Amino acid sequence: MKASNRKRRGQVLGVAAAALAWGTAATAQPPREQYLTLRTPQSAITARITEDSITSPDIQLTRQGQELRGRMFDRVVFLDLEADEVGGTVGGQLTRLHLQEQDGVTQARGNFLGTLMNLSLGPQALTGSVGRCGYDLKVTPEGTYQGSRSCGGMPQRPVVLSLPPALTQQGPAMTLTTLAILLGNA
Incomplete structure (x- = not known):
């Protein structure tokens, strides 16, 4: 040539x-922005979710490897996320959650924000208690979790929770920890 x-x-x-x-x-x-939303009769919380952060006016959390750090609802968050255990502090209070998966449902039990927590998350429902509030949410055809909660009084309806894939893809420890912080402050 x-x-x-x-x-x-x-x-x-x-x-x-x-x-x-x-x-x-x-x-x-x-990438399309994804949002975690929680609506109750008294409040609405929306947070932007990325692969390494959760942000809103009340939430500034960053994940680095297995650590989750930042602030949420004026509380300092410093947690270590293991496959079967979450430990650290939230708001200066010791947090220790044990995670167990069975038949596609992950259960988190332990101490969170100074109170006992028992929360189960699966493809059909989110049930259990965080602090003084109990939740009974079922999956709707649209893919959101909807139902009621009771915080020591009459059940409150509707409670609607939307979990984006950007959060659930980070694994059960990250998903349930985020939900515990959110539901414990809603």
Whole structure:
């Protein structure tokens, strides 16, 4: 091949590569933002979820490896997330949760925010108690968890919880810890 043909061919390939790169950049879209939402008769909380953070006006949490750090509802959070145990402090109070999975349902039991916690999360329901509130939420056809809670008085309805894949894909320890903090403060 002549040098002039090689040069021309190289220029054509260079232009084609640049066009492809420009087209890819022009059509590339940022990942869709995903949100965790909790609505009760008294409040509504929405938090943006990414692969390493949870943010809202009341929540600033960052995950680095197995550590979850930050602030949530004016409480400092410092937790170590293991596959079968979560330990550390929330609001200066000791937290120790034991996780157990059976038949697709993960149960978290232990001490959280100075009170006992027993919360079960599965593909059909979220049930149990966090602090003084008990939750009984079932999955709807839309994929949200909906039902009632009782915080020492009459049951409150409706309670609606939306769990985005960006949170659940981080594993049961991260998902249940986030829910414990959220439900314990709602």
